[in-house]
Amino acid sequence: MKILTIIGARPQFIKASVVSRAIQQTKGIQEIMLHTGQHFDANMSDIFFNQLGIPRPDIQLDIHGGGHGEMTGRMLIEIEQSLLAHKPDRVLVYGDTNSTLAGALAAAKLHIPVAHVEAGLRSFNMQMPEEINRILTDQISELLFCPTKTAVKNLENEGFASKPAKVLQPGDVMQDAALLFAEKAAAPAGSNLPESFVLATLHRAENTDNPERLASIVNALNKIHREQALVVLPLHPRTRKLIAQQGLELNVHLIDPVGYFEMVWLLDHCQLVLTDSGGVQKEAFFFGKACVTMRDQTEWVELVEAGANELVGADGDLIIEAAAQNFGRIVDDASNLYGGGKAALQIVKELL
Numbered sequence: 001m002k003i004l005t006i007i008g009a010r011p012q013f014i015k016a017s018v019v020s021r022a023i024q025q026t027k028g029i030q031e032i033m034l035h036t037g038q039h040f041d042a043n044m045s046d047i048f049f050n051q052l053g054i055p056r057p058d059i060q061l062d063i064h065g066g067g068h069g070e071m072t073g074r075m076l077i078e079i080e081q082s083l084l085a086h087k088p089d090r091v092l093v094y095g096d097t098n099s100t101l102a103g104a105l106a107a108a109k110l111h112i113p114v115a116h117v118e119a120g121l122r123s124f125n126m127q128m129p130e131e132i133n134r135i136l137t138d139q140i141s142e143l144l145f146c147p148t149k150t151a152v153k154n155l156e157n158e159g160f161a162s163k164p165a166k167v168l169q170p171g172d173v174m175q176d177a178a179l180l181f182a183e184k185a186a187a188p189a190g191s192n193l194p195e196s197f198v199l200a201t202l203h204r205a206e207n208t209d210n211p212e213r214l215a216s217i218v219n220a221l222n223k224i225h226r227e228q229a230l231v232v233l234p235l236h237p238r239t240r241k242l243i244a245q246q247g248l249e250l251n252v253h254l255i256d257p258v259g260y261f262e263m264v265w266l267l268d269h270c271q272l273v274l275t276d277s278g279g280v281q282k283e284a285f286f287f288g289k290a291c292v293t294m295r296d297q298t299e300w301v302e303l304v305e306a307g308a309n310e311l312v313g314a315d316g317d318l319i320i321e322a323a324a325q326n327f328g329r330i331v332d333d334a335s336n337l338y339g340g341g342k343a344a345l346q347i348v349k350e351l352l
């Protein structure tokens, strides 16, 4: 069986690393890796291949930037050519980025069955590019690997029970990654951090592309850093650009984006996670930390229901208040919401 995996953005490298590893341990399955080039800085791409032992891409495209249509369209054209050349039995896509949609669409049109890891997630906010990407990808996938019960339910509500597609719940590959690589945790070089700090990340388009929301979040982070605790923020290139464009001053402990081993260290040592990332909300939980999420909705509703995650949107006062209330709060990961770290093996078994 020949699988062609399509990845392109930071979280996809982390998710694919554990599945790739499981593929390498399994007889009868061969993986061809295609990197679209969506993320391309060394600390947004190469570092993950090096740290996590992901095989070098067999096909390296160089498609990034531009509008959504342009990026997705260019990917579609070039992925189609690669699929025609390599003739895989299945295409494997992850998450909800433009690389995900382009890969799934190119494959489905060539009648190559698509398997989607992280299927069924919904924010019910169609303003998010990710929501459009994931709904469309699910519609044209034949194997839908859901990370949570809620994701399975979402697909049932959309009528998947009566479709030929197969919906499965192997768990979340991000938990596999967190468990597998926790022992490799390494402090970011030269960061010299105090015992007590907040780990923040910020990149979601709904925050960064909206000047009011961005200014409100920046002011709140500055205030927390000034008055409560040091805020460590590995700055995403999107956010760096938009903060400069808006003439905002983010006066926290800024560092460049870090590798996964450094991120795991920061998650393990912080007193609170403040984020608008999808993946980081769960990682906070895996490392027993409370999370304050600067979004209006989350796909990971079970964390909110379990009291591990507080949704505060972009309101500065709410962010500051929630940060104060949740600082140092330990969260108990006893509920096995994400499958316990065996997702990758189950996915590979099912692919075979």
Ligand code: UD1
Residues within 6 Å of the ligand: 009, 010, 011, 038, 039, 040, 041, 042, 044, 045, 064, 065, 096, 097, 098, 099, 129, 130, 203, 205, 237, 238, 241, 278
């Ligand atoms: C993308 C995904 C988002 C995901 C995020 C993970 C889409 C629509 N969005 O958002 O769902 O949460 O990745 O991080 O697919 N840039 C660089 N260097 C890089 C990468 C990006 O300079 O290595 C710049 C790009 O040129 C662009 C901006 O950052 O100007 C945004 O990149 P893009 O890939 O379009 O979207 P993300 O915000 O990264």
Ligand code: UDP
Residues within 6 Å of the ligand: 010, 011, 014, 201, 203, 234, 235, 256, 257, 258, 259, 260, 263, 264, 276, 277, 278, 279, 280, 283
């Ligand atoms: N991450 C990382 N280095 C960083 C910031 C994030 O390795 O500087 C990891 C993080 O631990 C998680 C993934 O990248 O595994 C999340 O990616 P991101 O927040 O960019 O995307 P999202 O999950 O929101 O799609």
